[in-house]
Amino acid sequence: MDKKLLIGLGASLVLLAGGAIASEPEERERVPSFEELDRDGNGYLSESEVSGVPCLHDNFDRIQPENEEGMNRQEYRQGVAQFCK
Numbered sequence: 001m002d003k004k005l006l007i008g009l010g011a012s013l014v015l016l017a018g019g020a021i022a023s024e025p026e027e028r029e030r031v032p033s034f035e036e037l038d039r040d041g042n043g044y045l046s047e048s049e050v051s052g053v054p055c056l057h058d059n060f061d062r063i064q065p066e067n068e069e070g071m072n073r074q075e076y077r078q079g080v081a082q083f084c085k
């Protein structure tokens with residue numbers, strides 16, 4: 001088997017695996033709790049702390065945290081209700 005064919009097969013497998021992950025509904029709907037996300041425990045979620053939650057991270061500016069440290073518990077709840085459906 002030549003190298004190009006092997007590379008092509010490998011790329012197809014990666015695409016297939018990616019599609020399987022993207023269509024997994026449980027992964028998309030589960031949003032970690034405030035406590036899980038607040039890694040440094042300062043009571044605010046920074047942009048980097050929500051980086052694993054696209055619905056919050058992508059809308060970080062729209063959720064508009066009042067505090068420079070990030071969004072507080074109430075802003076987190078509103079953000080989840082509004083953007084993580």
Ligand SMILES: [Ca+2]
Nearest residue numbers: 038040042044
């Ligand atoms: Ca924090």
